[in-house]
Amino acid sequence: MKILITGGAGFIGSELVRHILRETNDSIVNVDKLTYAGNLDSLEEVISNKNYSFEKVDICDRSELCRVFAEHQPDVIMHLAAESHVDRSIDGPSAFIETNIVGTYTLLEVARSYWSSLDATRQSTFRFHHVSTDEVYGDLEGINDLFTESTPYSPSSPYSASKASSDHLVRAWHRTYGLPTIITNCSNNYGPYHFPEKLIPLMILNALEGKPLPIYGNGLQIRDWLYVEDHARALYRVVTQGEVGETYNIGGHNEKTNLEVVKQICALLEEMRPEKPKGITSYESLITFVEDRPGHDVRYAIDASKIERELAWKPRESFESGIRKTVTWYLNNTQWWSRVLDGSYNRERLGDKL
Known part of the structure; x- marks a missing residue:
């Protein structure tokens, strides 16, 4: 197949691109605004992989999207750009309305x-x-409630x-126009290449620098954590075996x-990086509780039994194994995250790697 992936330079998108090119003979067209x-x-x-091509295109730019479709003739669209x-989104919702809806x-x-x-044949x-x-x-x-596809x-x-x-919109385009769509809803992802504004990479990198570890409210908000490699496997399973018109919830259990x-990140760092920044007695001592954000949801939890039952997918990683892999990756890939923190990765947006 030739798969057009939007948002393929993002956290989940880049993992999906790497997974498909590593595990299959499919071709990828990565459409990303950067x-x-x-x-x-x-x-x-994957930059030099013969089955990979990149298009720096905004999904709001209809004429450029038409050009990409005409030139590359994709068999499948996987839409992750968001x-x-x-x-x-609380500080500036406009970009979210523009990208995610328009x-x-x-x-x-x-x-x-x-x-x-x-x-x-190709339509089918x-x-x-x-x-x-x-x-x-x-x-x-409720403490035992779970999100299902009909929630x-x-x-x-x-x-x-x-x-x-x-x-x-996606459901309406399927029902009204017959466009063969599938939707997946996932729980919180984590793993390598995660942008440092998100909870897990932020905590790892702040701890390494001896900075406060800010936690909203009392820190008792519950999330269902899904290792990003497990998510990529699920997404490919859905796009190749899922039923048109269906929704599949993907969770990490x-x-x-x-x-x-x-606290688990702190414990792993105590084990793997015991030499701390000057004046720091323990990584946990950096935990700081800050004012909760507006409208903060208390608990998310996914019922992923449908995708397991119908498509034979389930996560391979426990949180314990996945978080250890994640902390190890950040410790071993200083160059990647240091370029994010100092802003030098932004040069790609000016064309250095295009």
Whole structure:
């Protein structure tokens, strides 16, 4: 197959690109605007792969998307491009509305026009796979409740509201126009190449520098943690074996409070990097509780039994094995994250690696 992946320079997108090129003979067209979260350093291992090509294109740019579709003639679309940081959505929701809603609409329309032009055989195998989040469901009240594919939407932040909107658009384009779509909603991802504004990489890097480890509120918010490599395997399984019109929830079966996550990171660093910054007695001593953010959801948890039952996928990593791999990766890949922290990775946005 030739797979067009939007947002392939982001955290999950780059893992998906690496996974597909490593494990299959498929070709990838990576369409990415290269916002602050897009990093071509994350794709060093595939840059020279004959099955990989890159297009620096904004998914809101319809004419450029039409050109990409006409030139590359993809068999499958995997749509991951999105603004995704909740705090940024609270501070400035406009970019989230533009990319997540208008961008998805634009991509759907270009894909629909392209799909309509295909012959019957290629039409029958074409897929538009929209990658979304469990945050569209809001939060859970009971300690035993789980998000299922039929859980009503109740988004809490501008980010989750924009993703909920994009999900609705995808379903409408399937029902109204017959576009062969599939949706997946995943729990919190973590792993290598994660942008340092997110909880786990932020805690690792702050601890290494002896900086405070800020935790919102009391730190008892619960998330279901999914190792990014497991997610990539699930996404490929869905796009190749999933049923058109269906939704699949993807979770890691790893519920942890934010405080538990941070303490586990601290324990691993005590073991793996015992030499601390000057004046620091323990990594846990850096934990600092800060004012909770507005509309902060208390608990997310995914029921991933459908994808396990119907597509025979389940996560390989426990949180304990995945977080150890993650901390090890950050300790061994200083160059990647130091270029993010000092901003030098941004040169790619000016064309250095294009």
